[in-house]
Amino acid sequence: MRQFTAVVNPTAGAAGSAAALLAVARHLREAGAELVTEYSRSLAHARELAVTAGAAGRTVLAVGGDGMAGCVGGALSGTGATLGLVPAGRGNDFARALGLPRDPEALAGILLRAEPRPVDTVEVTSATHDRVVVLGSVYAGVDALANRHANRSRLLRGSASYYAGGLRAVTTWRPARYTVTVDGEEHTHTGYTVVAANSGTYGSGRLIAPDARLDDGLLDVVMIRHAPRLLFFALMNELRTGAHVHRPQVRVLRGREIHIEADRAIPYGTDGEVDATLPVTARILPGALDVLH
Structure with missing residues (x-):
């Protein structure tokens, strides 16, 4: 026993x-x-x-x-x-x-x-924060700002707090210019967020990375580029099903190590905690944790 x-x-x-x-x-x-x-x-x-x-x-x-x-x-x-x-x-x-x-x-x-089954974890290193290992995702942009608002909400819980936080974050967001390096290959991106996902959902069930798997040894990198706010709200609604990945404003890459920089101090979050700013590096640790599920 x-x-x-x-x-x-x-x-x-x-x-x-x-x-x-x-x-x-x-x-x-x-x-x-x-x-x-x-x-x-x-x-x-x-x-x-x-x-x-x-x-x-x-x-x-x-x-x-x-x-x-x-x-x-x-x-x-x-x-x-x-x-x-x-x-x-x-x-x-x-x-x-x-x-x-x-x-x-x-x-x-x-x-x-x-029986315990192995899943991947994510090592996160940053100049502004101690090294940590997390389980779900690293996200840098308007979603991290929305998460911060949700965490501070005293009246709303669950999906409602994230949705309200998202509305508040988007109204003040300016597109950020990112440099995203995936396994040594550099990509430039201007927009709302960059997410390095180990698991598919974040923000209380939003399916940001529909093809992400906890045991494949890879991170799914989802980048949402600049778009009119009405279109962005449509993208937010499509996060319920993962349909957003078919939009031309969304690009998905995969890799083992992701480095994210931006042209200003963009907040990033890990597993619901938002207390640091870019740059950040996320590296997959294959099969590093045994979990009961």
């Missing part, structure tokens, strides 16, 4: 995280599994708790949204430890990419009985 350590950040969505964990914990304990809950003081502390639990041979549960999943999963990347998710955030995009169920009993069944 597996031994679990759940890592929870009480400062971010405390009530939702606690409720989600309680619903799953009952089924884990009824099956005879041991569960220890650790409350972190910060994301840095959450990484420490995760590494300690993983080194002790315990399965580590990241309880929260994409920020917590990326924090805990990134800390475990390359260690041989196993990650499980209890989604309880605004977006839950990595859990969505894994196909995890929302029903607590079904999720507990996966955590108890599924």
